[in-house]
Amino acid sequence: MPLLRRLWLRLFATVGLVAAVMLSWWWKVDAARAPDLVAGTSFGQPIDLGRTFFTPEALLLRQSEPPELVLSATIENVTGETQRSFFGMPANPPQIILDGAPLAEEPEIILLRDNAPLLQLQPRMPEEIQMVWPLPADWQPKPVQIAFEKQTFKLRDNLYGQSSWLGYTPVAQMTVTPEVE
Amino acid sequence: MSRLVNLAIVVGGAALLAGMMLTNPDYNSVVRPFVTKVSAGDTGETRMFAGRFEAWRTADRVSFDSLGTSVTRDTEGVFLIVDLELSGTIRSTMVDTIWEGASKRRYASTKRVANVPRQVDQLWLQPGLSSTTFTVFELPPDEIEGGAAGGDYEL
Known part of the structure; x- marks a missing residue:
């Protein structure tokens, strides 16, 4: 009887181990089979960035010294309180990608109504903004990729059970050639 | 009999823990400020x-x-x-x-x-x-x- 019991336990453990190995192997296969494709988007379509809905309107190349890339957009705060960090904390604004390399500079965010930096977004008050990135001096217009990431909200996080804004996931991307202003 | 007692202890413990988990105030309500409400003019x-x-x-x-x-x-x-x-x-x-x-x-x-x-x-x-x-x-x-x-x- 003890022999049967021991055999049974070992069999049970072996089956569990094999199941775990097979499952992780299948997850790897599944991930390789369907690569994560980020949905494309276009001007005029609102994108959910978590705290805000962001609607890109136009991309312009401003030929100043240095040249600047200007993304016009409408942004609306969809949370229940005034936001000072509209692109999350730490800030994760739409990312400009030139020739496969992300632009390192942080954009300046201008509230068009005041022609001044955007400081706050009030709930239910969409605002027109411009995001301005400085470019290298000799930059010529060519297709630019813009990547958008959404911040995840959790009402009760796993650490304290408090409501938290957590990591980012890619939600949309678009490739456009800027119009020369 | 002892088996029944053991079962009762386990079930009772689970019920107690579940009750504590469900009634435990969440972080947001623990750290919220003390609020005083008055009507306009007061x-x-x-x-x-x-x-x-x-x-x-x-x-x-x-x-x-x-x-x-x-x-x-x-x-x-x-x-x-x-x-x-x-x-x-x-x-x-x-x-x-x-x-x-x-x-x-x-x-x-x-x-x-x-x-x-x-x-x-x-x-x-x-x-x-x-x-x-x-x-x-x-x-x-x-x-x-x-x-x-x-x-x-x-x-």
């Missing part, structure tokens, strides 16, 4: 400051002098200007004001109107001295009716 006193809602008015456009230049701000919604009388209670403090709208959304006072003398974000409240001040909110018009002004101790 003086509300909290641990750090006291305040009274004096009057309110709305405007589509606000003009003010900021650092020597004249600035005009307009809005898609309305500006709500609230007059307050505030004083400190136990030590000098500053106060952040919010408007809790009819939809329970919390509107912070707007930073688009800034550097105006007597505005609440410029004001140090001193214990025993009452100061008349004002604060400006920018919000959709339908958030005013049924809303409430609030203050948050800052420093």
